[in-house]
Amino acid sequence: MKKTSFTLVFLLISYFSFAQFAGMMRGQQAEALPEGFKPSSTNTFLALYPAVNAQTRQAVFKVVAPTANTVQVDLCNKKYDMTKDDKGVWTCMSDPQVVGFHYYAILIDGVAVMDRNTKAFFGSNWMSSGIEIPEGPEGDYYRFDKNIPHGQVRSIYYWSELNGMERHINVYVPAEYEQQSDKSYPVLYLVHGWGEDENGWANQGHMANIMDGLIASGKAVPMIVVMPSGDIQTNPELRQAQGDISQIYVQDLLPYIDQQFRTKTDKQNRAMAGLSRGGFQTCMTVSANLDKFGWMGTFSGFFVRGDNSLETAFNGLFKDPSEFKRQIRLLYISTGTEENTPKAQVVALKAKGIDNIVYSESQGTAHEWLSWRRALNEFAQLVFK
């Protein structure tokens, strides 16, 4: 095998990239970006584009592709044609977007790929580009606050006997967890949506910043948050046999967490919530394990078709309102106003006498992460109280 003169290459690359980088950050950034635009917070550290405008809520994209015939951006169900300059750099500006996080793709001659400029976010079963349309002061709750203590997101692989494979989870512990070595904590199981994975809440959802802020301000009680993989990384034979992955959560994951962490193990100190498909999984899991969970939340994920099926849905969870209220302290249901809402079902449940429901609509957002950050921010203030 040919030996490469690596040292020289290394030094050249180092100095070149450093000089380029330093120059870029010392003023060229302001020149290069159109008035009012800043790099999206989802970009890799070096990338100026995509750039976003907080006032107009538009995004500008750039793709270096001198040899391509057509380049497009596919963002929120619209394809934007890009135009090429004489250096082979393609550009376009989007329509105004809903604030918050959106997945998107670049189409190189019609082939959907990731934009090299952004970090990778797992959605729709692939590593996708993401963009964040800023939304002003409201967003502070999910941004890093240097003035408060911060919890940790712990990446753990554990063996699932039921699944016959190791499974990856992320577990948030509050800032005080290390210092309070005699204290036990309530646990929220928090699940992502279809085509996403166990990293979604930490990466796209900024859940650690949200929880850090709520706990530091006393709005939420300190809690452990467990984020498992609720979707594709599950042995399909098992899923086909059981219809959902409740058994993995309850038989394998839950005892593992109670063994590895200082948890309160009664049902009043255990909650489950999820977004979209994870909301469906929450309803399936909690209704089949009412001895284990006392609180539940479903964010853009309360899927019951028609009022009639409320009797039979989720193992008959809603059949007997007084029994439901005895078993479940709170059912939180949220939705974005720009997606199909479960309002009719909520009205029907309340008419049946199930009134321990908090129903929340996220104004101006669709089936997307800003709806779910807002939902977590609300739900976490309600549980374990």
Added chain:
Amino acid sequence: MKKTSFTLVFLLISYFSFAQFAGMMRGQQAEALPEGFKPSSTNTFLALYPAVNAQTRQAVFKVVAPTANTVQVDLCNKKYDMTKDDKGVWTCMSDPQVVGFHYYAILIDGVAVMDRNTKAFFGSNWMSSGIEIPEGPEGDYYRFDKNIPHGQVRSIYYWSELNGMERHINVYVPAEYEQQSDKSYPVLYLVHGWGEDENGWANQGHMANIMDGLIASGKAVPMIVVMPSGDIQTNPELRQAQGDISQIYVQDLLPYIDQQFRTKTDKQNRAMAGLSRGGFQTCMTVSANLDKFGWMGTFSGFFVRGDNSLETAFNGLFKDPSEFKRQIRLLYISTGTEENTPKAQVVALKAKGIDNIVYSESQGTAHEWLSWRRALNEFAQLVFK
């Protein structure tokens, strides 16, 4: 904004993808893959390709791109032309590869992009595709072992005053850390290479599996491993002023770690090591802070040009051999046999009387992650003893 009939779409997608997935896993996988090939361990859970052959060390790639004119794979400095079938699926088979992890790119009509089939790995300053050529039993040391206890990799954001921004680190704690609440641990600071980030050692390097195995077998002492961002995510003004990021490590990170974790804080219990540029940063940081570090390792990263400069390199670290040996318990230097080696410098150092060096060559590997997994596996057995 148009409301989407999300519920229906969700259910259709769910059932379709589930059926497809279950079918694929129940036998179609064996049919679809050529004899002797298995999905690369770096693939997303659903993806059959790229597929790798442990015997021939070849890889087969597939890209769905009906509208592209040419598609290539760019792997280890060679571009492979792919051929298209009548469904627009492009295929090629690589030459035999060096075992271990390699970054690669897909070229769609000449534009380098990520392969949608793999997880994303940050390298060369972008989220890159990766492939893992299996290597038989040797690789067991970096694979998940269900029969031993597992440590945690903790994802933490901390505020760096010096840098004027929050910085992300990963911190490995051994499996026993939670149970031994009175015990303090030695600390290894472990840095990635150029264009990579603080996630490299955990993702590409499988460092947690390596450390779990060494600690469980008693070959390494239980230790904390801190993995900071040593490259691009650093305020460039600061880097330009200081030439390297030693100050961020020593002034901001080190006290933070000693405050947040149960660490042993004397220099005999603090080591630093890094790969490639991280090895260079290790030499710069340790030599400027001999009161703080007692052990050092540089994996494919011992960059000293010519014997003469050994006198002046790294703040005069090697000028006085007896002083070096008084300050540094061990200098570990490793390299792959298929890259430029620092053997001449090691010989020169030993000739000067600096004999507390362990020099190691990784057989058959180049400037790539298998060299560095092997190096960590060796170095971790040598430190803190």
